[in-house]
Amino acid sequence: MKSTKTVWAPKMLAIVLAAMLILPGCGGKSGDSADIVVIGAGGAGMTAAIEAQSLGAKVILLEKMPMVGGNTVRAEGGLNAAGTEYQKAQGIEDSPELHFEDTMKGGKNLNNPDLVKVLTENAKDSVEFLKENGAELSEVGKAGGASVPRIHRPEGGEAAGNFIVVALKKKLEELQIDVRLQHEVTEILTDKDGKVSGVKGTDKDGKTFSIDAKAVILTTGGFGANLDMVVKYKPELQGFTTTNAPGAQGSGIGLAQALGAKLVDMEQIQIHPTTIPGEGVLITEGVRGDGAILVNQEGARFTNELLTRDVVSQNILAQKDGIAYLIFNDELRQNLGATETYFEMGLVEEGQTVAELASKIGVDAAALEQSVKRYADMKNKGADEDFQRDDMRLDFTKGNYYAIKVTPGIHHTMGGVAINTQTEVLNESGAVIPNLYAAGEVTGGVHGANRLGGNALADIVTFGRIAAQEAVKALN
Secondary structure, three states, rough: OOOOOOOOEEEEEEEEHHHOOOOOOOOOOEEEEEEEEEEOOEEHHHHHEEEEEEEEOOOEEEOOOOOOEEHHHOOOOOOOOOOOOHHOOOOOOOHHHHHHHHHHHOOOOOOOHHHHHHHHHHHHHHHHHHHHHOOOOOOOEOOOOOOOOOOEOOOOOOOOHHHHHHHHHHHHHOOEEEEEEEEEEEEEEEOOOOEEEEEEEEEOOOOEEEEEEEEEEEOOOOOOOOOOHHHOOOHHHOOOOOOOOOOOOOOOOHHHHOOOOOOEOOEEEEEEEEEEOOOOEEEHHHHHHHOOOEEEOOOOOOOOOOOOOHHHHHHOOOHHOOEEEEEEEEEHHHHHHHHHHHHHHOOOOOOOOHHHHHHHOOOHHHHHHHHHHHHHHHHOOOOOOOOOOOOOOOOOOOOOOEEEEEEEEEEEEEEEEEEEOOOEEOOOOOOOOEEEEEHHHOOOOOOOOOOOOOHHHHHHHHHHHHHHHHHHHHHO
């Protein structure tokens, strides 16, 4: 059985600490008020707060952890968007319609198509929003489940999540948004007519606070770090590690449930195919997308590496011990800056030749050499005759050669609070809960049975902005 603990490797800890935000003057007392209270300072919450305050609202952003960023800090790959200036510059033909089709197919058509349409039609504007706020995602790659390259990331392939968090943190400071860390909301308040009217909770000293608000935006993330809750909805995940930040406990789902909110797709929990066994450290989708192949402990390739996460995960779990190795060379290392983190963390084995690499990872050298040679031959022929991979970037003719040992781990919870296309939270009967909005992983319906890599960052920025815009409209 896999360990349920999350180990903080030194480099990963450094990344998280780099994204910490301790703002001077962030306090709060009972009786405060704001136009909008945003609960949760991950990517969706930071986006919503920036958008709302830029539109003239007085915003208070609350975060229960001692830092901003949430799970967004750990996002590695990038943001899916179709029809961007960056795609056009590279001659990539894409459209929101194709992005929609890929997303619905990836989610096994369990997705709410209305929400998916909003996501795919507005994602390119999310790329522009990030650019305007200091986080330009100018490089375009390909992720699993995408028909064409559309995952946008920082130049040089740096991990996108931390890059975005650092930029949005700076914008929060520039706009002097009232950010209150270690403030945990325990209840969303309503008036006598059932309309949301504020929040109450406790601060780091255990003191109670309350804030009156005309609207509340729920951006508390999912429940991927709450292993009891994960197993409640999907018992077969007992014992898996998680890639999630500690704050991803599902608290916002409970807050919304207390008001009668409807939940959707709660049993849809994604495991990511490439995490470090026993540690829950995520290896970005970009490693496979930029050309790495997967082999098992016998040195044999066993899957199309660019299939959706659920399929690749199941294919890895079908191998001996549920273990696989990502195999790549210097060409990928030089083109994908995110890999340097894994070298610094000591997660990569290397060899000057394929045979030397095989000896480092305990795999039969002849078998691994044969797998790499066959892949290189097929790449040169222009067709993957074994697994029909349609994007073969590496020919593996030059070293050095590298391997990262991986196994699937709990990564994303697709289920959550039901919302409409205006991000208004819905109750069990489908009616709007007045003045309550939600965005990001706390919501359900966007990703269906399986989230495509790159759609989470698109989700949090796109719907975070819409939640802010709708909440501000309702103020007038």
